[in-house]
Amino acid sequence: MTARAxxxxxxxxxxxxxxxxxxxxxxxxxxxxxxGDPATGEWTATEGAGFRIVPLWEGDPLTGVYAPEWxxxxxxxxxxxAALAEELDRRWGPHRMVRLDGLLRAWQTGAPVEPLxxxxxxxxxxxxLTVWGPVGPDGRWAALTxxxxxxxxxxxxxALVSDRAxxxx
Numbered sequence: 001m002t003a004r005a006x007x008x009x010x011x012x013x014x015x016x017x018x019x020x021x022x023x024x025x026x027x028x029x030x031x032x033x034x035x036g037d038p039a040t041g042e043w044t045a046t047e048g049a050g051f052r053i054v055p056l057w058e059g060d061p062l063t064g065v066y067a068p069e070w071x072x073x074x075x076x077x078x079x080x081x082a083a084l085a086e087e088l089d090r091r092w093g094p095h096r097m098v099r100l101d102g103l104l105r106a107w108q109t110g111a112p113v114e115p116l117x118x119x120x121x122x123x124x125x126x127x128x129l130t131v132w133g134p135v136g137p138d139g140r141w142a143a144l145t146x147x148x149x150x151x152x153x154x155x156x157x158x159a160l161v162s163d164r165a166x167x168x169x
Contacts, residue, residue, distance in 0.1 A: 058154050081144055098167055100128055141167075
């Protein structure tokens with residue numbers, strides 16, 4: 001669960017938060033640390049060497065939800081991501097997709113993956129990345145993803161910024 005639980009998706013707010021994230025300092029080195037809301041402990045951000053990840057929206061829990069409501073929840077999360085990506089494309093130029101399935105399989109078998117991807121997977125953000133970069137005067141990379149931890153967990157839309165390339169070559 002994230003600190004965004006119960007909030008509606010509001011496109012202008014999500015755009016503003018993505019743009020603010022692009023300008024947020026990231027640690028140049030050091031360990032990866034997840035941060036939580038002081039009152040609830042729910043996830044608010046994860047930082048590591050050269051990156052920061054934040055939740056932008058959290059859907060409703062999927063406990064006891066089956067098709068067609070399950071499909072509706074997935075479609076809503078996908079629509080939020082698509083609307084935000086479309087607006088960011090206008091501001092940052094066209095995005096590209098970066099698949100994470102190979103890295104996820106590697107991580108699940110104990111193979112080393114970069115700290116950014118470890119941090120995404122630790123927050124159950126397994127979805128492919130919608131990536132822009134380099135963007136802005138600092139040449140940073142930005143990305144969006146949707147994920148959830150298990151069948152009952154809510155879907156989460158998250159954004160990240162990195163001072164290093166976010167790409168699979």
